[in-house]
Amino acid sequence: MKREMAIIGMIACLAVGFVVGWFIPGLFAPTPGKTAVEKIQDADELIVGTDAPWPPFELYNTTTEKWSGFDVELSQMIADELGVELTMTNIAFAELIGACQSGTIDMIAAAMMVTTDRSKELAHSVPYIRVNEVVMVKEASTITITEVEDLADYFVGCQAGTTQYYTLSDPVADGGLGLTEDTEFKVYPKADTLIQDLLGGAIDAAFVDEPVFTVYSKIHNLKTVFTVPAEPTALWCRWEEPELLEVINKVILEAYADGTMDELLAKWFE
Numbered sequence: 001m002k003r004e005m006a007i008i009g010m011i012a013c014l015a016v017g018f019v020v021g022w023f024i025p026g027l028f029a030p031t032p033g034k035t036a037v038e039k040i041q042d043a044d045e046l047i048v049g050t051d052a053p054w055p056p057f058e059l060y061n062t063t064t065e066k067w068s069g070f071d072v073e074l075s076q077m078i079a080d081e082l083g084v085e086l087t088m089t090n091i092a093f094a095e096l097i098g099a100c101q102s103g104t105i106d107m108i109a110a111a112m113m114v115t116t117d118r119s120k121e122l123a124h125s126v127p128y129i130r131v132n133e134v135v136m137v138k139e140a141s142t143i144t145i146t147e148v149e150d151l152a153d154y155f156v157g158c159q160a161g162t163t164q165y166y167t168l169s170d171p172v173a174d175g176g177l178g179l180t181e182d183t184e185f186k187v188y189p190k191a192d193t194l195i196q197d198l199l200g201g202a203i204d205a206a207f208v209d210e211p212v213f214t215v216y217s218k219i220h221n222l223k224t225v226f227t228v229p230a231e232p233t234a235l236w237c238r239w240e241e242p243e244l245l246e247v248i249n250k251v252i253l254e255a256y257a258d259g260t261m262d263e264l265l266a267k268w269f270e
Helices: 003-027 036-043 070-082 093-102 116-121 148-153 163-169 191-200 210-217 242-258 260-269
Strands: 045-050 059-061 066-068 085-090 107-113 133-138 156-159 185-188 205-209 222-228 233-237
Touching (some): 036 045, 045 070, 070 085, 070 233, 133 163, 133 191, 148 222, 242 260
Parallel strands (some): 156 185, 156 205
Antiparallel strands (some): 133 205
């Protein structure tokens, strides 16, 4: 990833962070009893929900049974700040918000972009990165797309619960394309099956985050035919747990201040 992305991310963090990360939590009264941070420390475990594979953000090696990726390392930094062990839990992307709301997980780290609807359900951290969305096709494809509306002319695949999914499925009045699932576009629970169908010809194109294309294009003959500027990406936790949100924001902002975030960006996106 080019260094501009790190700079954009830092600006977003500094501009939004002190409002969302420091000011807003102070508006909420402390939860009676132990705070979320105290409960996590008592359990000696931070449970983070994610959805793998979505490289380079999160990957799980079934052979070594080990996690890796940008979001995983960032989550480890937060666990270290709390002084607890990190437990990553693989959950379908569309189910992550519900899992966090129910308390099954403490935090979401899944390249989840900030949207108004998501912010109504969970609290997001200061943004830590901004990436584009792209339409990905096979290298030999002759598909041409000049605007988002052109996606309606092709059978496009995306992952469930993503911003790409809502772009395709939301009504036109709400800014979406109003397409019908299965007949006009196809939804996948995981990125690997999405890519397999693209390569196999079951879909004409895949609508994904740009870093996902970057990773898979190193393995397969793929190219992008359209780019959509996207909202920033953040970590998520419950609104009623401002103490945990404060720790998350502290780790992200300090990582930008001391250069750690630049190192992570270079490691996973360049």
